[in-house]
Amino acid sequence: MEKTTIYYKKNIKLKDPILIVGLPGIGAVGSLVGEHLKTSLNAKKLATLHSPHFLHQVLMLKSGGVRLVNNRFYYVNNKKTKKSIVILTGDVQAGSPEGQYEINEKIVKFFKSLGGKKIYTIGGYNITSHYTQNPRVFGVATEKKERKELAKGGVLIGQAAGAIWGSAGLILAFAKKHKIPAACLMGETGMLEIDANSAKAVMEKLIKILNVEVDLSSMDKIKAETEKMLKELEKAAPQPQGEPHSPSTLSYIR
Amino acid sequence: MEKTTIYYKKNIKLKDPILIVGLPGIGAVGSLVGEHLKTSLNAKKLATLHSPHFLHQVLMLKSGGVRLVNNRFYYVNNKKTKKSIVILTGDVQAGSPEGQYEINEKIVKFFKSLGGKKIYTIGGYNITSHYTQNPRVFGVATEKKERKELAKGGVLIGQAAGAIWGSAGLILAFAKKHKIPAACLMGETGMLEIDANSAKAVMEKLIKILNVEVDLSSMDKIKAETEKMLKELEKAAPQPQGEPHSPSTLSYIR
């Protein structure tokens, strides 16, 4: 296998599809949103992307089978809006720049071939080393119109700086090239490897954008458990010399 | 040399061949099984695989010659079953994902071109930092039928989790793609670089699957020497503070 390949089911009819990209990354915000959305909306498999730029491994399944690590497209037709939602989730992202450029342009071209109308990529925005109880949602978009709409919905536009790595960023660049409007929603996140709280903040925005109903209670449960665990850690942690351990380290920052 | 290439002897007739893949990896379980099987069955050279994704080195031989690092196919006709056994062993695996994907699909396609019927890859399954005296054998398989048969033979199906790296894993994925039933047998292993005990446990399963007779006494010898050495280390080792050194660290775990 020498090239990135997308295997897909033919004869699936989509109506003006919107793509949500929820892949592994900072705070696992993208993955959490992608997986939760897929499960909540009961989306069906549409396509699978394999690439020689992914890790050279298979994952063992409970069934006793295996699965090559991949990225997967799911779809669902939104009854309210009469439009299709396509969700991209996956186990991995490419480890090299060359792989990232190849794969992410293929994703955009494939979505364009489906008649794709809009793309939202999801990521975490790491600006603090602390846990954030009320994470903000930052956004960037390829078109002014979209920026205004996101701003109206409470997404912070033009307030984030720096780089967006991997699919969440490159898909925007290739969407611009192939003339599909695209935006990236980033949940503020701190030290956590898996930040359900940040993912929930993004989900709340996304639900309104997509006009779908999604139960966020499972995310609330993870959030509550995380906060309980962090409070216990706080009690147990020795106070570092000269740097008093204030409660503020767990509260809203910046 | 810019592409992975397989050089093979033509006009060799194989009958419904089964492939055993025993390449370097965790605990050297794959290599030990591959080499022992090849020697015991007196298998003959069938093909050699060279790749620019392997290490850029030749190995010096006792004869004063050299050999490019490679992967090698051997074959033997099983008189009992009237079927051919093909064994893949080698010095190395590719160091990059791209190399792994290219090489392992080539291996599967080559075996398919030989009329290949089934594949077993061999690996180590590292779930402990201790030496395991009675290692279990875990398995995954691409087809339900095979999983049942392996389970009957005492291979633990659906009980291993995580990733299988390299040829032992990717060959299963490509076998599935090219419609050859395939399984991976993994010997439980711990801290050892070369775990003959784990390899022996896999061999015992493999002997029954292939219906061949293989003398395991040489593996028993390595096992006995390893255990003697570990007991001496145990005596010599200073007791770590607060972590009493119990004999259980050398016994069956989990």
Added chain:
Amino acid sequence: MEKTTIYYKKNIKLKDPILIVGLPGIGAVGSLVGEHLKTSLNAKKLATLHSPHFLHQVLMLKSGGVRLVNNRFYYVNNKKTKKSIVILTGDVQAGSPEGQYEINEKIVKFFKSLGGKKIYTIGGYNITSHYTQNPRVFGVATEKKERKELAKGGVLIGQAAGAIWGSAGLILAFAKKHKIPAACLMGETGMLEIDANSAKAVMEKLIKILNVEVDLSSMDKIKAETEKMLKELEKAAPQPQGEPHSPSTLSYIR
């Protein structure tokens, strides 16, 4: 995206263009010169180079948009000399040798297709761990005639040794191959990540070579601030044992 690509505006007429290459590198000397020259001369965008060998990231803009990391060509027509100046700046250089060779030959070929007559690449020359108040400018050139002219202007020729990494070096090699005279100007630099003083020294030479007027007062300001900061650090720093901290560490060296 699998190949380095240059997107450019057609129908722009250039007259005997000279290329100045100011990309990221040692002391950020190249970037500082490239950006300052572009801004001072009010140069216009000519072309954009994208490459799968660049970092897989987009940069967030104040507007709320994004930009794929890239290298950019700007142009301006010099009214005094009636010749065109082309300036290459950018966010990154390729991270792999293969990427560097591909991109830098593409840059030279593209400039040749524009009718390019001469190339100056800009870099830092790191020969000390100290800050240099009066940095010298070292030079190399593909042609003897150019070396003589640079020497007349006070550039030190044949006095630097070692390697020039990345675009500042490879572009000279490819210019030679494609028969475009080329030189590299290197500002002496020390421990600073961003050395405006070194960049200013190069600018002073470049202004005369290009016969342009450029205000260097903004560079003077950065220089003054840097020196103030370094003096404060000097006061604050504890004296290392056996190595008396003399004022000379901040003065001209070698």
Added chain:
Amino acid sequence: MEKTTIYYKKNIKLKDPILIVGLPGIGAVGSLVGEHLKTSLNAKKLATLHSPHFLHQVLMLKSGGVRLVNNRFYYVNNKKTKKSIVILTGDVQAGSPEGQYEINEKIVKFFKSLGGKKIYTIGGYNITSHYTQNPRVFGVATEKKERKELAKGGVLIGQAAGAIWGSAGLILAFAKKHKIPAACLMGETGMLEIDANSAKAVMEKLIKILNVEVDLSSMDKIKAETEKMLKELEKAAPQPQGEPHSPSTLSYIR
């Protein structure tokens, strides 16, 4: 530049050429032999090899010019034997396996196109951490006949084990593939980055094999200086506790 390329002078007539490969590697033995042979025999430039797998750098020359890092072929006609000697030296070797495989097969094919009859690659054989005053010369060869001849000349055949990395090894493998007899001569070497003593030992063997006259006094000078320096280090070095510093650490080992 995307492929390894060899630029060569046409119309140069060679008679049954023998190739000596002296590239950078362990103890710089290959480079020292290659450069010394080239200079002593007054060999002329035949060809230059450039590759995108080499470091992305140019070297600054005393003339004020630059040179892309490369590998270079030189040739000389041996008046005694009426045969041509081709010498391959260079600044670098490829940093990746893929580059090494591509370049070294190109070298062998190019030499074959010149009518090449035999190849000797030169390397260091690192089996000790000490300086070796009387280094032995180890050898491997692709053909039995050559092994016997080398053994007659005092080269140790079949006594070295392990891997030969890079050009010194891969060229043997590709020579075998393309049916050119080839051998590798390895000078025993220890902790030194540049081991003139080891190179001299190889040179003494090579002079007889090639039937040429080469003045080794410059190597003797480097050897003498190295030994003087090491003796001074020995006096100055503090004695490590429990490991008495004996004079034997500078003498013949194994």
